[in-house]
Amino acid sequence: LEYHTYDVFTSTIFAGNPLAVIHVPSSLPPSAVPQQTRQLLAREFNYSETVVLSLPSSTSSTSPTSSPNDASGASMEEVPTFPVQIFLVDAEVPLAGHPVIGTAVHIFTRLLPKGTTRAALQTKAGLCPITYDTDTGRVGADMPHDLHQHSWRPTAEELGAQQPALAAYLKGEGSGVEALGVDVLSLVKGMTFVYVRLPSVEALGRVGMFQPRLEPTVLDEGWREGVLMMMFYVVLGEAEEEGGRKIRTRMIEGTFEDPATGSASCGLAVLLSLKSGEGGRWEMVQAVEIGRRSEIAVKVDMSGEEVKRLELGGTAVGVMQGRV
Structure with a gap:
């Protein structure tokens, strides 16, 4: 499995919060990387959180349900959507902020065509629309919430x-x-x-x-x-x-x-x-x-x-x- 690590909420290496993003290719069935293995991978990295990112069969995959509009007012129904799991070293959690931001940067800079500015993450807490500013490198995420x-x-x-x-x-x-x-x-x-x-x-x-x-x-x-x-x-x-x-x-x-x-x-x-x-x-x-x-x-x-x-x-x- 391919992995990438990031320092998140910073533009300076060795600052911010480390994050590991592990790719699970679409060619692999879910049983090839069972839940226990995913948790063990998070424990091995020993970061506050590790993301297991399921790669869609095509970057044309879109979010399956309607969601609130992003800041531009455009519908998020037809954007590339990536299922993610977020793990602490000892448990999976439905949502966490620095994994969302780090994974968003990873997707926009490494997985999507250059110039793409909108996508979505499917978290266990719900759909999370994400945007990317190509000039500044900043990402924004509409965070699911149930307060x-x-x-x-x-x-x-x-x-x-x-x-x-x-x-x-x-x-x-x-x-x-x-x-x-x-x-x-x-x-x-x-x-x-x-x-x-x-x-x-x-x-x-x-x-x-x-x-x-x-x-x-x-x-x-x-x-x-x-x-x-x-x-x-x-x-x-x-x-x-x-x-x-x-x-x-x-x-x-x-x-x-x-x-x-x-x-x-x-x-x-x-x-x-x-x-x-x-x-x-x-x-x-x-x-x-x-x-x-x-x-x-x-x-x-x-x-x-x-x-x-x-x-x-x-x-x-x-x-x-x-x-x-």
């Missing part, structure tokens, strides 16, 4: 025990989880994040790993599956373009820190949009503290209190390729 805010939130005491270096920010009048802002949101079923707002970049730098990792058993009934991770964030101010907001983030899952988490970034943008009552654009910078700076763009379009469209944007740079 749910949970009733459970960690207490200040629980956060303090998990993050002792943040204890000073969790005590005293005008502090604690209510003042800081702690929310729990699922972007889709199986991808849930605890969002903890911090007052400063200094506080963000104090965030550490923790054990045991969070389990989804604390979530609302019907949503207790998949992964439960924590994103810590600081709102910095207005971005230079389109009136967006600049945010610094870190994403922790137990003893692992993710260099770039597109799905968590999407959820954070949705959360802030719901709090403010309006959509907008967010420019997020993640993982500076571990030397893997990642730049993630999210745009939220709302109609009333409903999220109508959620676009994730970014770049990726190729690193390695080979066969396994």
Whole structure:
């Protein structure tokens, strides 16, 4: 099987978040690469996520169902469509942001005719229309979403025990989880994040790993599956373009820190949009503290209190390729 690796949400090699994309040719029956083998391949790469990309018999293959229009207003029904599976090292997940962006860059730059600007990924969470800017190399993805805010939130005491270096920010009048802002949101079923707002970049730098990792058993009934991770964030101010907001983030899952988490970034943008009552654009910078700076763009379009469209944007740079 052919594979390619990318650093995602960056244009600089050895920054961003690594991703492996493994080709499964259309000439192979699905049984030739069973689910267990696909999971073992992800474990072998040991990246935060690995994509198994099923190559269509022809790049003229099109998306099988209608979907929302892309930013240009053109129908996405007649674009090349690629089925994908997204794997953590120990499980498959229905959706994740950096695999979508990295795979999109791979498809536009290596698999489709030069100049192609529209395609789609078929994820387990739904159809994901993707676009490509041939001038900048940036891709945009209309992210599937099935949003749910949970009733459970960690207490200040629980956060303090998990993050002792943040204890000073969790005590005293005008502090604690209510003042800081702690929310729990699922972007889709199986991808849930605890969002903890911090007052400063200094506080963000104090965030550490923790054990045991969070389990989804604390979530609302019907949503207790998949992964439960924590994103810590600081709102910095207005971005230079389109009136967006600049945010610094870190994403922790137990003893692992993710260099770039597109799905968590999407959820954070949705959360802030719901709090403010309006959509907008967010420019997020993640993982500076571990030397893997990642730049993630999210745009939220709302109609009333409903999220109508959620676009994730970014770049990726190729690193390695080979066969396994």
